[in-house]
Amino acid sequence: MFDNSSPFASTRPPGPNTKSSVALQRLRHALLTCEIKPGAIFAEAEIETHYRLSRAGVRAALASLAAGGLVTPQPRQGWRAAPMTGAHIGDLISARRQLEPALANRVLTDKDIEQLETLVRLHAAVAERDDPQALVTARVNDRQILNILADRTGLFLRRWLTEVWDHTSRVVHFLEGAGAHYRPLSREPLIAALKASAFQTAAKELERDIAHFETFVSDALLRLPVQLGGGAPKLSARRRKNRSAAPSADTSKSEPHGGSAPPIQGRTQHAWDKN
Numbered sequence: 001m002f003d004n005s006s007p008f009a010s011t012r013p014p015g016p017n018t019k020s021s022v023a024l025q026r027l028r029h030a031l032l033t034c035e036i037k038p039g040a041i042f043a044e045a046e047i048e049t050h051y052r053l054s055r056a057g058v059r060a061a062l063a064s065l066a067a068g069g070l071v072t073p074q075p076r077q078g079w080r081a082a083p084m085t086g087a088h089i090g091d092l093i094s095a096r097r098q099l100e101p102a103l104a105n106r107v108l109t110d111k112d113i114e115q116l117e118t119l120v121r122l123h124a125a126v127a128e129r130d131d132p133q134a135l136v137t138a139r140v141n142d143r144q145i146l147n148i149l150a151d152r153t154g155l156f157l158r159r160w161l162t163e164v165w166d167h168t169s170r171v172v173h174f175l176e177g178a179g180a181h182y183r184p185l186s187r188e189p190l191i192a193a194l195k196a197s198a199f200q201t202a203a204k205e206l207e208r209d210i211a212h213f214e215t216f217v218s219d220a221l222l223r224l225p226v227q228l229g230g231g232a233p234k235l236s237a238r239r240r241k242n243r244s245a246a247p248s249a250d251t252s253k254s255e256p257h258g259g260s261a262p263p264i265q266g267r268t269q270h271a272w273d274k275n
Contacts, residue, residue, distance in 0.1 A: 023057035024064055031070045031081055032166055034173045038084035041077050068163050070170075082167075084174050089217055092171065095164045096210050102157060103149045104203035108194050112148055119145050120188045127186065135183060142184040143169070145191075171217065180220035185212050 027047065030036045047058050062079055065071045071079045082088070108116070123141045126134040143165065150161045172182045185208065193201035 019054045019057035020060040023051075023053045023061035026051055026053065027058070027061045027065060028070070028166075031065065032170045032173065034170065034177060036081050038081055038170075038174060040081045041074055041079070042081075043078035046078075068166065070166070082170075084171070086221070088167075089171055092164060092167050093210065093214050093217075095160075096168070096213075097207070099157065099161055099164060100206045100210065101203050102153060103146075103161075104194075104199050104206055106149050106153070106194055106202075107197075108191075113191075113195055115148055116145055116187075116191045119148075120186065120191055123184075123186055124188070127183075135181060138184055139169075139172070139182070142187065145187050149194075168213065175217065175220040175224070178220065178224050180216070180223065182213075182216050185209050 027036075030051070036042065044055060044058050044062070047053065047062075048055050051058075053061075062071055062073075066073065066079075070082050072082070074080045119141045123138055126137045126141075146161070146165060150158045153161070176182065187205075187209075190202055190205035190209075193199075193205055
């Protein structure tokens with residue numbers, strides 16, 4: 001009898017899938033934490049070397065990340081991390097206001113309530129602490145709460161919510177790199193409203209959190225000492241030299257997509273280097 005549990009049952013080789021999964025997890029983290037800078041252009045070969053990943057895994061991961069809006073392909077240059085602009089952040093806040101109200105109608109199970117109340121207590125335990133680890137813990141707890149609420153909402157809504165929350169996390173990391181600090185609100189009133197089936201109150205609590213994020217962004221942008229990421233990248237030293245030596249060169253002969261394009265963001269600086 002055919003054994004479906006056998007490791008040989010799948011027609012797909014296990015190697016590439018595993019490598020793609022590892023590459024996706026690593027690159028997604030690098031983009032969400034702004035380790036790869038917003039607006040940076042990079043080649044697949046650079047990513048492969050820097051993160052010690054396979055070329056096939058990198059290519060598959062970038063294709064998946066492109067579907068979530070975190071990167072876009074750049075003809076003859078490689079890939080570009082999504083830039084950070086005021087318009088992008090505004091679209092993100094508008095998307096949250098359209099999507100998150102659906103969570104206000106969420107009917108909680110006993111298991112949901114138990115998990116959510118545990119996370120709320122953990123959040124309260126670190127709420128008054130100002131150390132960086134406490135802020136990280138509070139945000140992790142908040143995302144876990146949102147993930148539980150998003151469960152069983154439907155495939156498409158859950159995926160859209162995941163994308164807007166990922167982009168929200170990326171905005172927070174970007175602004176914190178400039179000295180701002182974001183502390184999420186307690187979700188205790190929201191969970192209490194959902195537990196009592198007070199759906200209108202739950203909707204108001206969801207809007208209150210979005211408004212809190214919007215205020216944080218506005219205040220942080222006013223104090224931002226540098227321009228937002230996503231401007232036109234600087235030419236590397238090699239490209240500046242080539243351009244000055246042959247100003248009328250045919251630009252259609254640039255390097256192919258995914259090739260060894262030189263680093264950007266400065267003379268010899270890589271997309272993930274610090275300023």
